[in-house]
Amino acid sequence: MNMILDKAHLTPPDPYPSRKSSEVCILKRCDPVVYSEYDAACPLTQEQVESYDKNGFLMLPEMFTQEEVALLTEEMERMRRNPMIAKRKETITEPESQSVRSIFSVHQLSPLFSRLATDQRLMNIIRFILGDDLYIHQSRLNYKPGYRGKEFNWHSDFETWHVEDGMPRMRALSASITLTENFEYNGPLMLVPGSHQYYIACVDGTPEDNYKSSLKRQEYGVPDDIALSTLVNEGGIVTATGKPGSVILFDCNTMHGSNSNISPFPRSNAFFVYNAWSNRLETPFSDHQPRPEYIASRQATAPLKAGSLTDPS
């Protein structure tokens, strides 16, 4: 008995178990959302901090100028057309057309996108929210074409990063920097305010009823309809629309997704996941093998240093 208590003390139970049961379960978050105390030096207003804390996301319209967006867009197009990049494992192409859909590790493939990721306007805010030094857990450039862009189902990133990558706690966030205009009709990011306060433990394994298998497979690692309705009934849905150069910051555990895009307007963005230095990856909280470095970084040797998008010095 004493032994067991000791052992439990040495390895506390995972507060965020998932894919271990046949039932979906809604748990309360047991980590802070904002890890710093507000003071006059904070790069956000007090209302912005409170809004991020309450809703789990914050929209920062036009943080980057149209001139900066033009530089980024040009670089994005150059990368899309570069056959050396198209061949890399970090590059995901559309199954039918071979056109580039996403490029992972973009902060390592492009000096300009590296400077975007560490631009001080962005870094100061994120260091304030996470109250720690930072490194990049994942980065990508998403081209999201018009006409036949597909929907992306509801999910919390943290569930995957915890179970498949071994991220211990909720002390990470995503920054999406929009490179084209996000309209209400080109499949913008949708977020569920307040959903970051609940952890949806997802179902595991293979379904017992074979006829349901195709349906169930889709639901592996994503919340079921009832859990999702519970969150939406409480918080509603917010659509992140805005001009190019805007930034959408959202907590690692905020429920989000997007509808399809049949409009002619692409919805491109640069996407960086920042993790607190103290929250670096451990062994996955499952029997998964760790995912590749370009999807979930384990090799960062030092925290990010803030710089400037337009000044390479």
Next chain:
Amino acid sequence: MNMILDKAHLTPPDPYPSRKSSEVCILKRCDPVVYSEYDAACPLTQEQVESYDKNGFLMLPEMFTQEEVALLTEEMERMRRNPMIAKRKETITEPESQSVRSIFSVHQLSPLFSRLATDQRLMNIIRFILGDDLYIHQSRLNYKPGYRGKEFNWHSDFETWHVEDGMPRMRALSASITLTENFEYNGPLMLVPGSHQYYIACVDGTPEDNYKSSLKRQEYGVPDDIALSTLVNEGGIVTATGKPGSVILFDCNTMHGSNSNISPFPRSNAFFVYNAWSNRLETPFSDHQPRPEYIASRQATAPLKAGSLTDPS
């Protein structure tokens, strides 16, 4: 030579050819949009008439009261659960779940929906726009579920009604009566203002390149990306959001579509297509066999009479 001229005179060339060429072609509409002159007796304001004429659609918020919507919703649910209706050919079920997606000919299957279709608030407006007696070319009840509602690609209805059903001219319109709220994020109807002034003659036939076949099949009877961009660059995109009981009227040739719906909120509506009595169907403008009566009616024997949704007398 004389003979040929005479013959051309007797059977004038089809002004709206489609699916007869390997090229998409944009033709100018050669029919009016509003077929009556505005006067004080008109059930619309002059601004509304001008807006419909210019844009090809008109939104009429909350034409029906919430009590009327409650009656319709109740009837809709009763029909959905009725096994006799589920078995009918007019009922379309989801491929995986057998749950009811649409019920065609709803004005013939339900006295309440028949009274909705002929309610004088609706009928007076539509008779004004089409300047003629009316009959119902097609009707349906759309359940459009939440969570995994699929997108519906851009199309003009008239192209199909002309080519496959034999509708001679552009003198028809659709009325969508919303039975749930249309949010920006539950896959609402999207329309391209001004697109009704252009007829997109679509490509015909089987693709020559086999590997493209799945892509091409989707594009059979729908505009290509370039034609769509041309229309959208000129008119933009409008999203039809609104409370239950609202009516969206749109011309038979207005380009429209909808994105997917991953939100929990269904987007149900009753949908009626009114055709001018003088514009009844002929032989299809193609070698298609006429489609079934419940999709394209040929058997109407008398024009609709206006009545009241709530008064069966």
